[in-house]
């Protein structure tokens with residue numbers, strides 16, 4: 404599936420930047436265009452793979468390239484004011500060649516949290532292609548203002564996009580690790596999971612003919628109907644075929660038949676167990692999979708390690724677990740790959756503890772928004788004062 408990716412804010416820009424790198428390394432052909440939008444000049448300069456002329460600095464007259472801090476209302480305002488500049492970068496995208504837009508953003512900050520929903524709304528007005536969001540929820544240790552920003556941004560973003568794919572930093576935080584150090588690994592995880600999912604719809608002509616290849620319309624249909632989506636993943640290393648039986652020798656000795664049966668059973672079992680692991684393991688947004696409206700199962704790996712029976716069994720199992728009547732499944736053949744991976748997209752999930760928590764925060768915040776602002780302002784002041792104290796003691 405070919406995407407036009409737009410990263411809004413720092414997290415959004417970094418993740419799209421990593422998608423571009425992933426795409427280049429795997430030759431997966433999912434990033435047809437990549438744009439970064441930010442109000443902080445330094446964040447744009449820090450990107451490595453997004454072309455320089457596709458990095459858009461907004462809000463210069465208001466914040467002079469210094470960003471909006473965690474003020475997502477200001478983030479939304481400057482996105483509205485400077486939407487033409489963002490559109491200028493999108494104008495250079497051959498939109499007729501993309502299947503969808505993907506707007507990526509951290510929801511806890513300021514620029515992306517406020518701006519991403521504004522951009523999504525704008526894109527939906529102009530284009531007929533679907534507009535998906537990839538929203539990153541903050542860790543619960545980040546503080547009140549981040550949670551509040553995420554709560555509000557989430558509500559708006561999910562309304563403006565055709566589907567909101569969610570990744571929860573809180574569920575992926577590693578204890579004892581600095582948040583910053585942890586982001587590299589987390590971003591790699593994000594890109595791997597969504598990369599396999601979107602890559603599935605991009606099997607090129609002439610590539611190994613698989614039994615039932617997933618195409619981009621199946622991804623689009625699974626995401627259609629809106630709501631919130633989460634992605635599960637599991638993988639297992641496999642040996643390349645050449646090192647196994649089935650060569651000339653085994654044919655001569657007549658040992659081919661039973662071995663092949665064994666292989667098939669083993670392949671099927673591996674697939675069904677990977678499907679369970681992916682669905683029951685850590686999801687990008689942890690939730691109850693029961694009640695998901697639609698699902699898509701993708702089995703990626705070397706074609707000789709994929710089979711229709713395994714995928715069909717996995718698909719049925721997901722139907723039972725979710726209660727959904729709309730579970731699609733297929734394969735994504737990657738000749739020579741060293742592993743088989745199972746990716747499950749669960750769309751229209753409803754039983755999500757973290758979202759309920761955020762909604763509660765948003766409701767309560769109506770009452771004490773000023774307190775939270777003051778608290779965050781005084782935190783900031785303390786921080787600044789501390790810095791000043793340190794400076795003074797230096798002189």
Ligand SMILES: Nc1nc2c(ncn2[C@@H]2O[C@H](COP(=O)(O)OP(=O)(O)O)[C@@H](O)[C@H]2O)c(=O)[nH]1
Nearest residue numbers: 412413414509511512513514515516541542586
């Ligand atoms: N997964 C991930 N999350 C990030 C990263 N950087 C920041 N975040 C998260 O995104 C939120 C918003 O931060 P940021 O993107 O810097 O805000 P903005 O630049 O004002 O849009 C933070 O509260 C973090 O939860 C990153 O590199 N990866």
Ligand SMILES: [Mg+2]
Nearest residue numbers: 413414446512
């Ligand atoms: Mg930042």
